[in-house]
Amino acid sequence: MSLSQAFFAIVVRDLLLAFRRRAEAANPLLFFVLAVTLFPLAVGAQPHLLQAIAPGVIWVAALLAALLSLESLFRSDFEDGSLEQLLLCPHALPVLILGKISAHWLVTGAPLLVVAPLLALFLGLPQQAMATLWLSLLLGTPLLSLIGAIGVALTVGLRRGGMILSLLVLPLYVPVLIFASSAVDRAAGGLPAAAQLDVLAAMLFFGVVLAPLPAAAALRMSVN
Amino acid sequence: MSAGLTASDLSCRRDERDLFAGLSFSVRPGQVLLLEGGNGCGKTTLLRILCGLRAPDGGSLSWDGAPAPNSDYLAQMAYVGHADGSKKELTALENLRFAQALAAPGAYTLEQALARVQLAGFDDNPVQTLSAGQKRRLSLARLLVCAKRLWILDEPFTALDRRGVALIESLIVAHVAQGGLAVLTSHQDINLPQVDLQRIFLDQCH
Amino acid sequence: MAFFPASWTRFFHQTASPPYFYALASKLSPWLGGICLALLAAGLYGGLYLAPPDYQQGDSYRIIYVHVPAAWMSLFVYVLMAVMGGIALIWRMKLAEVMLISSAPIGAGFTFIALVTGSLWGKPMWGAWWVWDARLTSELILLFLYLGVISLYGAIEDKRNAARAVSILALVGVVNIPIIHYSVEWWNTLHQGPTVTKLDKPSIHISMLTPLLLMALAFKFYYALAVLQNAKLELLRRESGAQWVKNLLGAKT
Numbered sequence: 001m002s003l004s005q006a007f008f009a010i011v012v013r014d015l016l017l018a019f020r021r022r023a024e025a026a027n028p029l030l031f032f033v034l035a036v037t038l039f040p041l042a043v044g045a046q047p048h049l050l051q052a053i054a055p056g057v058i059w060v061a062a063l064l065a066a067l068l069s070l071e072s073l074f075r076s077d078f079e080d081g082s083l084e085q086l087l088l089c090p091h092a093l094p095v096l097i098l099g100k101i102s103a104h105w106l107v108t109g110a111p112l113l114v115v116a117p118l119l120a121l122f123l124g125l126p127q128q129a130m131a132t133l134w135l136s137l138l139l140g141t142p143l144l145s146l147i148g149a150i151g152v153a154l155t156v157g158l159r160r161g162g163m164i165l166s167l168l169v170l171p172l173y174v175p176v177l178i179f180a181s182s183a184v185d186r187a188a189g190g191l192p193a194a195a196q197l198d199v200l201a202a203m204l205f206f207g208v209v210l211a212p213l214p215a216a217a218a219l220r221m222s223v224n
Numbered sequence: 225m226s227a228g229l230t231a232s233d234l235s236c237r238r239d240e241r242d243l244f245a246g247l248s249f250s251v252r253p254g255q256v257l258l259l260e261g262g263n264g265c266g267k268t269t270l271l272r273i274l275c276g277l278r279a280p281d282g283g284s285l286s287w288d289g290a291p292a293p294n295s296d297y298l299a300q301m302a303y304v305g306h307a308d309g310s311k312k313e314l315t316a317l318e319n320l321r322f323a324q325a326l327a328a329p330g331a332y333t334l335e336q337a338l339a340r341v342q343l344a345g346f347d348d349n350p351v352q353t354l355s356a357g358q359k360r361r362l363s364l365a366r367l368l369v370c371a372k373r374l375w376i377l378d379e380p381f382t383a384l385d386r387r388g389v390a391l392i393e394s395l396i397v398a399h400v401a402q403g404g405l406a407v408l409t410s411h412q413d414i415n416l417p418q419v420d421l422q423r424i425f426l427d428q429c430h
Numbered sequence: 431m432a433f434f435p436a437s438w439t440r441f442f443h444q445t446a447s448p449p450y451f452y453a454l455a456s457k458l459s460p461w462l463g464g465i466c467l468a469l470l471a472a473g474l475y476g477g478l479y480l481a482p483p484d485y486q487q488g489d490s491y492r493i494i495y496v497h498v499p500a501a502w503m504s505l506f507v508y509v510l511m512a513v514m515g516g517i518a519l520i521w522r523m524k525l526a527e528v529m530l531i532s533s534a535p536i537g538a539g540f541t542f543i544a545l546v547t548g549s550l551w552g553k554p555m556w557g558a559w560w561v562w563d564a565r566l567t568s569e570l571i572l573l574f575l576y577l578g579v580i581s582l583y584g585a586i587e588d589k590r591n592a593a594r595a596v597s598i599l600a601l602v603g604v605v606n607i608p609i610i611h612y613s614v615e616w617w618n619t620l621h622q623g624p625t626v627t628k629l630d631k632p633s634i635h636i637s638m639l640t641p642l643l644l645m646a647l648a649f650k651f652y653y654a655l656a657v658l659q660n661a662k663l664e665l666l667r668r669e670s671g672a673q674w675v676k677n678l679l680g681a682k683t
Contacts, residue, residue: 076311
């Protein structure tokens with residue numbers, strides 16, 4: 001079978017698996033909503049304050065939700081031996097991993113795009129920033145899955161890899177966080193945010209091309 | 225050029241001791257290699273080196289005369305390890321279909337393969353509802369739906385009853401009769417009539 | 431490796447063989463230590479005594495003689511770790527793995543010193559112990575990267591595997607460091623925070639610059655000394671079953 005067929009077979013299988021484990025797959029989304037809800041309770045419900053912190057709050061919550069969902073990327077495959085089978089595939093491993101990352105993003109990242117505008121509304125983010133928020137999530141959340149894949153691939157063999165995973169991955173998320181939240185921030189202030197979105201798009205491009213390579217090397221190490 | 229799998233001077237160290245060293249053998253089409261030895265002697269490690277999941281600390285492998293593992297080798301080699309490699313939320317049929325999507329289709333269709341390993345009628349059962357022996361047979365059914373010349377099987381008979389063992393033995397006999405190769409480990413005595421059987425005893429441990 | 435002359439390859443393999451390296455490191459250590467102390471003495475004398483006080487900051491600027499070399503070393507060591515990681519992954523050279531993991535705690539130490547001295551410097555300058563200045567923030571993230579390397583290595587039991595893992599991580603980190611650095615810098619200008627980057631201007635007087643460079647060299651030698659000591663220990667730990675280690679320990683007891 002060809003590489004593209006293998007790629008799509010992986011995407012379809014992982015989506016089907018996520019569908020069979022619906023309850024588990026919904027967790028990151030619920031976490032995202034809950035985390036955002038906590039902020040008005042913690043800092044007070046003054047509209048101007050919430051409006052000022054809205055871009056940062058939404059993006060930090062998205063980051064943590066992504067972190068929470070990362071383990072599911074390779075953990076169950078590692079435990080039941082599917083990962084070994086994937087590694088023994090005659091196809092290019094980075095491409096197959098990209099398939100897994102795509103499915104992971106569709107399950108955990110894409111739903112954030114749907115609820116984020118609603119949460120932004122709760123926090124009083126101005127209407128004119130909605131499109132930018134949505135675009136920043138569209139470009140940024142796949143990056144979270146891509147970078148995160150490297151971290152999970154490195155720690156999947158560890159029994160208690162969760163803490164280390166956040167230590168490995170969060171520093172690498174810093175540029176995404178900076179550019180994405182500042183894009184939304186600028187849009188909320190009525191300023192153009194195209195430059196920030198361009199940088200995010202460029203990072204996404206490089207992420208798609210480069211991130212699967214170390215992830216593949218790390219998976220080989222983890223299975224060893 | 226020599227057809228089949230050749231290992232020359234393989235060595236592997238773990239925790240500062242040699243699991244094995246200077247191990248050389250070759251498996252030709254139609255042959256079965258049985259690895260024997262007690263627990264912790266490196267049987268599983270050797271199998272994982274043979275399929276390329278682990279790099280040897282010394283020595284080399286070749287497949288049909290070319291250095292292995294290359295993509296040609298991976299395309300023709302199937303590995304069934306301790307873990308079944310099936311997703312428990314998917315049905316038997318879905319698991320097989322996925323396995324086939326990653327390889328070239330073999331001589332059996334999905335339904336035929338399930339029938340051959342006596343899982344007919346379990347097509348739509350999620351794997352988590354199957355017994356350990358049934359899961360084992362499902363993972364061996366993967367070998368039938370993909371076109372693979374070399375089977376590398378780690379303890380293929382665990383969790384199987386006597387009929388299951390006989391079934392797998394007959395699959396191996398049929399496979400090598402058609403020019404296939406197999407490398408396996410087993411704790412049990414196995415019965416492979418009219419098969420060119422090689423044995424390697426790993427005994428350097430302790 | 432056909433593009434290297436055979437004599438080079440032989441040289442590398444000989445130097446990289448654990449017993450040879452161990453002996454070489456033992457021989458070099460006193461020299462490195464001596465040079466480091468001499469440079470340190472000269473640099474401190476020049477920096478604390480000879481150099482004039484700054485016309486704006488008075489004497490408090492003198493902390494740069496520790497802060498700036500430490501900050502330079504923190505980056506330098508990480509880049510070196512990534513180079514070692516590349517060598518370890520491509521040529522599977524055991525010594526590169528050992529050097530990589532031996533460097534990590536030292537690099538983290540330099541980063542920590544840079545952070546502490548930076549924040550000490552911040553108190554008289556800005557009246558606060560911590561300011562979200564671009565350099566300090568980058569330095570903080572760098573510290574997290576170091577801690578990631580150290581804890582990943584500690585968490586993986588099989589040490590050859592662990593070395594591969596941290597090699598990959600160091601390479602990923604080194605690709606990301608410039609991106610993190612520039613995004614933090616950009617973030618900082620956006621929010622108009624204070625800046626310590628005064629020193630980047632070439633206007634610094636020669637009597638202040640010379641001690642700074644001496645200190646930077648002293649830090650380099652200190653690093654070389656410390657990494658060799660760490661690497662020797664790590665080699666003994668890894669090769670504890672090997673004959674040369676038995677000979678060595680047998681000779682001493």
